[in-house]
Amino acid sequence: MTLTMTTAMPPPPGVRVGLIDSDIHNTPVPGALARYLPERWRAYHERFGRRGYTGAYYPKASPAAARTDAWPPTGGPPGSDLAFLRAQLLDAWSIRYGILNTLITIRNQLRDYDAALGQAINDWQLAEWLEPEPRLRASLVVPCDDGDLAAAEVYRLGGDRRFVQILLPVRTSEPLGKRRHWPLYEAAVVHNLPIGIHFGGGSGFPITGAGWPSYYIEDHGGMAQSFQAQLISLVCEGVFEHFPTLRVVLIEGGFAWLPALKWRLDRSWRRLRDEVPHLRALPSEYVDQHIWLTTQPMEEPARPEHFLQLLDELGGADRLLFATDYPHWDFDSPDQALPVRLAPTVEQKIMVENARSLYRL
Amino acid sequence: MTLTMTTAMPPPPGVRVGLIDSDIHNTPVPGALARYLPERWRAYHERFGRRGYTGAYYPKASPAAARTDAWPPTGGPPGSDLAFLRAQLLDAWSIRYGILNTLITIRNQLRDYDAALGQAINDWQLAEWLEPEPRLRASLVVPCDDGDLAAAEVYRLGGDRRFVQILLPVRTSEPLGKRRHWPLYEAAVVHNLPIGIHFGGGSGFPITGAGWPSYYIEDHGGMAQSFQAQLISLVCEGVFEHFPTLRVVLIEGGFAWLPALKWRLDRSWRRLRDEVPHLRALPSEYVDQHIWLTTQPMEEPARPEHFLQLLDELGGADRLLFATDYPHWDFDSPDQALPVRLAPTVEQKIMVENARSLYRL
Numbered sequence: 055m056t057l058t059m060t061t062a063m064p065p066p067p068g069v070r071v072g073l074i075d076s077d078i079h080n081t082p083v084p085g086a087l088a089r090y091l092p093e094r095w096r097a098y099h100e101r102f103g104r105r106g107y108t109g110a111y112y113p114k115a116s117p118a119a120a121r122t123d124a125w126p127p128t129g130g131p132p133g134s135d136l137a138f139l140r141a142q143l144l145d146a147w148s149i150r151y152g153i154l155n156t157l158i159t160i161r162n163q164l165r166d167y168d169a170a171l172g173q174a175i176n177d178w179q180l181a182e183w184l185e186p187e188p189r190l191r192a193s194l195v196v197p198c199d200d201g202d203l204a205a206a207e208v209y210r211l212g213g214d215r216r217f218v219q220i221l222l223p224v225r226t227s228e229p230l231g232k233r234r235h236w237p238l239y240e241a242a243v244v245h246n247l248p249i250g251i252h253f254g255g256g257s258g259f260p261i262t263g264a265g266w267p268s269y270y271i272e273d274h275g276g277m278a279q280s281f282q283a284q285l286i287s288l289v290c291e292g293v294f295e296h297f298p299t300l301r302v303v304l305i306e307g308g309f310a311w312l313p314a315l316k317w318r319l320d321r322s323w324r325r326l327r328d329e330v331p332h333l334r335a336l337p338s339e340y341v342d343q344h345i346w347l348t349t350q351p352m353e354e355p356a357r358p359e360h361f362l363q364l365l366d367e368l369g370g371a372d373r374l375l376f377a378t379d380y381p382h383w384d385f386d387s388p389d390q391a392l393p394v395r396l397a398p399t400v401e402q403k404i405m406v407e408n409a410r411s412l413y414r415l
Numbered sequence: 416m417t418l419t420m421t422t423a424m425p426p427p428p429g430v431r432v433g434l435i436d437s438d439i440h441n442t443p444v445p446g447a448l449a450r451y452l453p454e455r456w457r458a459y460h461e462r463f464g465r466r467g468y469t470g471a472y473y474p475k476a477s478p479a480a481a482r483t484d485a486w487p488p489t490g491g492p493p494g495s496d497l498a499f500l501r502a503q504l505l506d507a508w509s510i511r512y513g514i515l516n517t518l519i520t521i522r523n524q525l526r527d528y529d530a531a532l533g534q535a536i537n538d539w540q541l542a543e544w545l546e547p548e549p550r551l552r553a554s555l556v557v558p559c560d561d562g563d564l565a566a567a568e569v570y571r572l573g574g575d576r577r578f579v580q581i582l583l584p585v586r587t588s589e590p591l592g593k594r595r596h597w598p599l600y601e602a603a604v605v606h607n608l609p610i611g612i613h614f615g616g617g618s619g620f621p622i623t624g625a626g627w628p629s630y631y632i633e634d635h636g637g638m639a640q641s642f643q644a645q646l647i648s649l650v651c652e653g654v655f656e657h658f659p660t661l662r663v664v665l666i667e668g669g670f671a672w673l674p675a676l677k678w679r680l681d682r683s684w685r686r687l688r689d690e691v692p693h694l695r696a697l698p699s700e701y702v703d704q705h706i707w708l709t710t711q712p713m714e715e716p717a718r719p720e721h722f723l724q725l726l727d728e729l730g731g732a733d734r735l736l737f738a739t740d741y742p743h744w745d746f747d748s749p750d751q752a753l754p755v756r757l758a759p760t761v762e763q764k765i766m767v768e769n770a771r772s773l774y775r776l
Contacts, residue, residue: 228626229633261624262644263637264616265589268652271687272590275647275680276624279640283623286636291629308679313721314671314714319636321715325745326632338717353675354682355728356699360674363724367716384686 073388074409075152076348077252077305077377078143078190080183082156082175083130090174090181095167104163104171124381132381136187143380144189147388150406151415153377154183154192155305159223159255162199172196172207176217184216191413193221193250201234205241212245218413219248223255224280224307231284231291239297246299248346248412251284253277253306281307282315285341289319292332294340301412303346306379310353313367316341342369346412348377349404350386358394371396375412376405434749435770436513437709438613438666438738439504439551441544443517443536444491451535451542456528465524465532485742493742497548504741505550508749511767512776515544515553516666520584520616523560533557533568537578545577552774554582554611562595566602573606579774580609584616585641585668592645592652600658607660609707609773612645614638614667642668643676646702650680653693655701662773664707667740671714674728677702703730707773709738710765711747719755732757736773737766 088096124142126135133139144152158175160168175195183190194217196204204220211217220242228234230251242249254277260266261276281304294300319337327333333340355361365371378386392401409415449457485503487496494500505513519536521529536556544551555578557565565581572578581603589595591612603610615638621627622637642665655661680698688694694701716722726732739746753762770776 224625226625229623229628230625232629255625257621257624257626259620259624259626260618262590262648263618263620263622263641264585264587264591264644264648265618265620267590267644267648268593269690271680271683271690272644272647272651274683274687275651275676276644278675278679279643280624282640283625283628283633283637286633287623287625287628290633290636308675310675310678311672313716314639314669314675315636317671317714317716317721318639318669318712319632320717321712322632322635326635329630329632351679351682353678355674355678356681360678360728363728367721367724 070148070388070405072150072406073148074376074406074415075143075147075149075378075380076303076375076409077350078139078152078154078380079133079382080139080154080156080179081131081133082178083134086182087171087174087178090177091170095170098167099171104158104160119382121381121383121385136183139380140187143378150189151409151413152190153218153409153413154179154190155221155250155252156193156195157252157254158195160195160197162197162227165200165203168197168200169203169206172203173210176207176211180214180216191216191218191415193217193219194247195221196238198222198255199227199234201237205237208238208241208245208247212241212247215414217247218415219250219303221250221252224251224253224277224284225255225257225261227257229284229287231287231289231293236293236296239293239300243297243299248301248303250303250305251281251307278308278311282311285315285345286319289337289340290330290333292330294344295332295334300344301346302344303348303375303412305348305377306350307347308351308353309347309349309368309374310364312341312347313364346373346375346408348375349391350377350379351384352386352391352393354393361394365396365400371400371404372408374404375409431509431749431766433511433767434509435737435767435776436504436508436510436739436741437664437736437770438711439500439513439515439741440494440743441500441515441517441540442492442494443539444495447543448532448535448539451538452531456531459528460532465521480743482742482744482746497544500741501548504739505548511550512770512774513551514579514770514774515540515551516582516611516613517554517556518613518615519556521556521558523558523588526561526564529558529561530564530567533564534571537568537572541575541577552577552579552776554578554580555608556582557599559583559616560588560595562598566598569599569602569606569608573602573608576775578608579776580611580664582611582613585612585614585638585645586616586618586622588618590645590648592648592650592654597654597657600654600661604658604660609662609664611664611666612642612668639669639672643672646676646706647680650698650701651691651694653691655705656693656695661705662707663705664709664736664773666709666738667711668708669712669714670708670710670729670735671725673702673708674725707734707736707769709736710752711738711740712745713747713752713754715754722755726757726761732761732765733769735765736770
């Protein structure tokens with residue numbers, strides 16, 4: 055690993071040219087956001103801050119859910135030091151572009167504070183990440199339970215091409231197909247920005263339809279079910295019928311569950327289409343047209359040929375985006391991300407081209 | 416369709432010999448259970464009855480979730496008339512054995528009433544279904560949120576071989592791996608009865624980890640996620656480590672999602688095994704050893720070869736049990752249940768042999 059920038063140098067042998075990492079987590083050091091908040095909300099933020107919520111948690115043994123080697127020598131939390139992130143991630147793996155997803159969930163807490171906090175996070179991203187590092191792009195952080203407020207933030211900054219996506223957590227207080235979220239989709243379409251839905255958040259309710267589980271591994275394994283629920287909601291509520299150019303990226307939710315979900319929804323739709331007459335296509339067709347998925351956590355079948363079957367059932371690899379999830383504990387490294395060797399053109403799509411096209415890089 | 420019993424006659428051409436239907440729903444006519452309740456709870460049952468719960472519902476256009484042709488001429492609800500069920504299901508399809516799953520969820524309402532209601536339902540099944548019709552077997556209905564009470568009912572009747580399973584709804588108020596449920600598993604193992612977990616029930620919380628959905632099709636599609644949650648809970652809590660002979664049947668939850676879940680759990684376990692040191696095998700190994708699945712609703716990939724891939728990913732068809740879901744609206748008929756033709760030995764396993772062996776028929 056080199057600690058200097060290497061973008062102008064040829065990559066070392068075996069390192070892919072132009073790699074795009076679609077899920078990197080940057081984090082403010084304590085106090086960083088306060089500088090971007092107006093006086094009224096700076097005081098509130100420092101005295102009260104965001105309320106807790108009953109969502110995903112992380113093992114104490116992995117503070118901040120981070121790789122143990124990801125704590126910057128300068129002292130802040132993992133993902134808080136640009137120079138360290140440059141060296142440990144962008145330079146080390148010759149990453150051409152990296153997409154920042156700042157994981158700060160803004161719920162319906164206090165409307166003006168929610169709005170100010172979203173603005174502060176995005177202004178902080180612009181000033182401290184996007185300005186100094188041209189390889190980085192970022193997702194707009196917006197309130198996740200208030201479509202109007204979220205849309206306002208998209209209209210404020212969505213014209214800046216360094217923001218390539220709008221970020222929501224997968225666990226919201228109501229499913230993302232509900233009408234309260236539609237003003238956000240309108241804004242996303244206006245600015246041609248995909249909606250990224252990321253592992254995490256919290257609904258205030260149990261993560262399962264059968265109550266609260268006991269273990270972190272259940273929470274971690276169970277998050278894929280919230281992705282399934284959001285996808286069902288987006289399709290069945292007619293979001294993609296109403297917003298035919300809307301694109302949605304499911305980030306850190308896995309993807310092996312998708313074929314089964316499409317089959318099940320199509321079968322249900324054939325029998326229940328009277329209930330959803332606003333759907334004019336098979337549910338699977340909306341999925342095929344509107345959904346992208348990131349690779350981390352990579353699916354790892356016990357038998358490698360089942361990974362190839364999975365790609366076949368997905369209809370190919372055109373919608374998969376490579377992601378490391380840096381600096382988190384379950385980081386997928388670029389050289390070991392794929393459980394089997396794929397045709398070079400297929401690997402190139404997953405590691406580079408799909409993200410380049412989706413995010414217009 | 417004949418309206419007389421045909422078990423002694425050869426089946427018509429094309430009809431399989433010895434077919435076993437692993438999911439049939441019988442229902443009491445109004446007032447039927449009262450005769451099996453003790454005086455104290457008969458009055459309570461008639462005046463107050465079971466409280467509602469916020470669980471699965473059915474479209475008004477399909478009252479009782481039933482096939483429109485399944486209403487008996489004698490006037491009761493679908494599944495309430497043995498003679499009609501004999502003619503429309505057992506005789507018509509030459510079914511050798513049918514497993515009755517009475518869908519009455521008994522929650523934590525009032526302990527003595529809960530116990531009396533379970534006893535009444537099972538006594539009613541014995542007197543009005545199992546005694547008069549030797550082709551039928553039944554699942555014991557037990558309170559689903561109280562392991563001690565459920566175990567007591569298993570000890571009361573589990574020695575009667577006409578009861579071949581213990582029935583729980585997939586949506587419980589706490590996941591089925593929790594210790595409160597373990598006394599039931601102890602009783603199940605003592606009587607060598609599988610636990611059947613069936614579509615339905617209600618936790619009191621939303622079915623999704625992201626709040627309440629809008630449409631029935633979302634509820635219907637989302638139920639598979641509750642099955643995933645229960646399977647994760649059973650495995651991660653160590654139920655199968657503690658009860659190595661326990662068998663679990665997932666009924667009406669689909670099965671195409673299972674390979675992805677096994678891959679995800681195995682990957683999580685490799686990274687998080689410190690949290691669950693009581694697990695001495697890979698999660699997928701517990702699944703492979705302890706889980707059976709019914710076919711209805713049959714998975715219907717858009718491309719038939721994907722059904723064959725699915726069987727390959729499942730490791731074969733040894734754990735699939737054919738089911739019609741009679742008399743419900745999404746009935747799978749025996750002659751059209753499989754979306755592709757399989758090898759005769761494989762079809763024979765799914766339609767007959769797997770259930771015969773599991774239920775000791």
